[in-house]
Amino acid sequence: MTDAGPPPPSRNVSGLLRRLRDREFTGAVVVSGAPGGTIHLRAGRVTAIDTPGSPPVESLLLKSGRIDEEAWSAARATAGPSDPVGVTLVEHGLVGAVELEVVCAAAVHDAAFALALTAPGGWDVAESALPPQVTAGPGVEPQALSQETGRRLTLLPRLWGSATELVRGRVHAPALASDPLPPRYREILRFVNGRRTVRDLAFALGRGVFPVLLDLSRMRARHLVTVELPTSTSPLGDGLGPRTDVGGAPPPPLPLGFPLPRRTPGGHLPDRGR
Amino acid sequence: MRTLDTSLSEILSLPGVLGAALVDAVTGLTYGAVGEWEGTGGGIELSDLTGLLAERLNQAGATGELESVIITSRRRHHVTQVVERRGDAVLLTTVLDRERTNLALAMRQIAERAGEVLA
Numbered sequence: 001m002t003d004a005g006p007p008p009p010s011r012n013v014s015g016l017l018r019r020l021r022d023r024e025f026t027g028a029v030v031v032s033g034a035p036g037g038t039i040h041l042r043a044g045r046v047t048a049i050d051t052p053g054s055p056p057v058e059s060l061l062l063k064s065g066r067i068d069e070e071a072w073s074a075a076r077a078t079a080g081p082s083d084p085v086g087v088t089l090v091e092h093g094l095v096g097a098v099e100l101e102v103v104c105a106a107a108v109h110d111a112a113f114a115l116a117l118t119a120p121g122g123w124d125v126a127e128s129a130l131p132p133q134v135t136a137g138p139g140v141e142p143q144a145l146s147q148e149t150g151r152r153l154t155l156l157p158r159l160w161g162s163a164t165e166l167v168r169g170r171v172h173a174p175a176l177a178s179d180p181l182p183p184r185y186r187e188i189l190r191f192v193n194g195r196r197t198v199r200d201l202a203f204a205l206g207r208g209v210f211p212v213l214l215d216l217s218r219m220r221a222r223h224l225v226t227v228e229l230p231t232s233t234s235p236l237g238d239g240l241g242p243r244t245d246v247g248g249a250p251p252p253p254l255p256l257g258f259p260l261p262r263r264t265p266g267g268h269l270p271d272r273g274r
Numbered sequence: 275m276r277t278l279d280t281s282l283s284e285i286l287s288l289p290g291v292l293g294a295a296l297v298d299a300v301t302g303l304t305y306g307a308v309g310e311w312e313g314t315g316g317g318i319e320l321s322d323l324t325g326l327l328a329e330r331l332n333q334a335g336a337t338g339e340l341e342s343v344i345i346t347s348r349r350r351h352h353v354t355q356v357v358e359r360r361g362d363a364v365l366l367t368t369v370l371d372r373e374r375t376n377l378a379l380a381m382r383q384i385a386e387r388a389g390e391v392l393a
Contacts, residue, residue, distance in 0.1 A: 060361065064360045064361040065360050066359075066360040066361065087275065090275055096276075096392045096393040097275040097276040097277070097393070098276055098277065098278050098281045098391065098392045098393060099359065099392035099393070101277065101278050101305075102278065102296070102305050102364065102392065103361070105303070105305055106298060106301070106303065106305075106362075109301070109303055136275070137277060137278065138277075148303065151318075152301075179333070180332060180335065181332070182328065182329070182332050182339075183339070184300075184362070206361070207361065207362060208301070208362075210301055211298075211300040211301050211362055214300055214301065215300065218325075218329065
């Protein structure tokens, strides 16, 4: 840290991150809202983001089968403050150092995407936050991170539809595919059961939400899957996000004479796909 | 710990290699890049291209997975090697100086290095 004073107010989280990068801030930015999360910074670079909106590094490593649960628990037990989990995993030969760096960078980008799907309720700079569980590599430049997040958010409407709605949509597989399919598509179909949302699938597979959405959009083009968007007729959303779309104007009020009850975020956890 | 930057720099030390980058095969995210490699377009174009080729190969009945994509131009070779791993594959892409490179030999060396790039 090079500056002790509080950071100046920022118009949005990415603006704040850019300012904190200039100050080489080490600590965290806590974003409230749904899903909300904690952005960890080291010398202003984003080393990790904890959010319930996207699978954490732990899921990416365990669910994908890179590391088994037992080895993970053993690494956590031996890890200490001076010897974080990431270093232990590499030292035990459970994952390559470069591979872990790549997984961490992918997780940061995916979490930033998940956070950006809904407008944050607010944000706070925390100088002393609990350090992230796993980090590796130098971290991601905030400027590059917001550029990539912006690209992802504008890409999906061009390919398919609103990312905010799609991640909460339930995925169906209308018919058994007879064509030979790439292994990634077969793996996704193994977890599609009509109840899991796109986000649930990402957690179950141990893959990022954005890459799963990209695969689903290609699978949809081949009529392998359909996604049932969350609407007022299906009241059982996965409960992570508010129902209004980000950026767009709120829908006009219904002519009822009284306001409809509003869902409040929190209190619901996504089905992690047991 | 070994870093991605070191890992890519080792590939840069191979004869004739002008640049190298590691790109996510699904999202197109460029995890790291060294030297001159922009000639192949960005990571996003690269992942789109290999994704399309892999999909068409698969639809055409190819049973194996896509292994590499070679693009040759008058002065450069672009070799993109698919690096399979648990989880989504990554692409190791290298730009080679045509004058100084034997393509067959370079492909073999790059395929060998691809196995260690994530170590």
